[in-house]
Amino acid sequence: MIIEAKLLYLQAIKNLLAPHRYLYCVDLEATCDEVEDSEQLRPLAVPPDQMETIEIGLVVIDLETFEVVDEFQRFVRPQINPILTxxxxxxxxxxxxxxxxxxxxxxxxxxxxxxxxxxxxxAWTSWGDYDARQLERDAGFAACPSLLEGLPHFNARKWHAGLHDNPPKSLMQTVESLGLIWQGTYHRGIDDARNVASIVKEVLS
Structure with a gap:
């Protein structure tokens, strides 16, 4: 991608965020199961359509200063499959x-x-669209509005891909490719949210 196209793409991202003062970087962990290579074939204990959020990580970026100003982390008690695999x-x-x-x-x-x-x-962002779909799934299970109902959602992974010709696929690979320091434990909501925030700050600044 030529430099001019990248600059135009970056400006388009900034235009999307211009109406907003804050950006929430969000990552969810959910109940899940997978048959590992060492196991015999078996039914999944948690089918994909029954996945429930078990951790919410959220980091608040002030879009005027590009500084992190707050964080939120909570575990969530699952109702359908309360025993973790x-x-x-x-x-x-x-x-x-x-x-x-x-x-x-x-x-x-x-x-x-x-x-x-x-x-x-x-507005809020996540690494991919999974988190937005998961919040809608959770809201359906709980018969209540989604936790971030009404707030615009942006896909930070698409932002990064739009600015790089060969973007890494995983969150950790992206952090490392940008020369940033990985924070915390991979696949933990609050830590992944912090790393998404690091990528977003790098992209925007």
Missing amino acids: AFCKKLTSIRQEDVDSARTYVEVGQELGALIARYPNA
């Missing part, structure tokens, strides 16, 4: 006791609402 615990490092002692999706949503009220005029 071995695969899920290995992937996310989230323990059974973390979710057993957590609040429900609706209760965590009330806590998140209090934070959102402090940072109005916001």
Whole structure:
């Protein structure tokens, strides 16, 4: 991609964000299962359409200063499949006791609402579109509005891909390709949200 096209693409991103004061960088972890190579074939304990959020990580960027001004992290107690699979615990490092002692999706949503009220005029972004779909799935299970209902959503992975000819596929690969320092544990909501924020700040500044 030629430099002029990249500059135009970057300006288009900034134009999308111009009406907003804050950007929430969000990452979710959810119940999941996978048949590993060492296992015999078996039904999934958690089918994809039953995945429930078990951790919400959110980092608030002030779009006037490009500084991180707040964070939100909560575990969420799953209702459909309350027992985490071995695969899920290995992937996310989230323990059974973390979710057993957590609040429900609706209760965590009330806590998140209090934070959102402090940072109005916001949009949100995530690495890909999975998180937006998962919030809608959770809202359907809980028969309540999505936690970020009404806020515009942007795909940070597409932003990065639009600015690089051979973009890395994973979040960690992207962080490393930009010369940034990976923060925390991969596949943990708050840590992944922090790393998405690092990429967004690098892209915008």
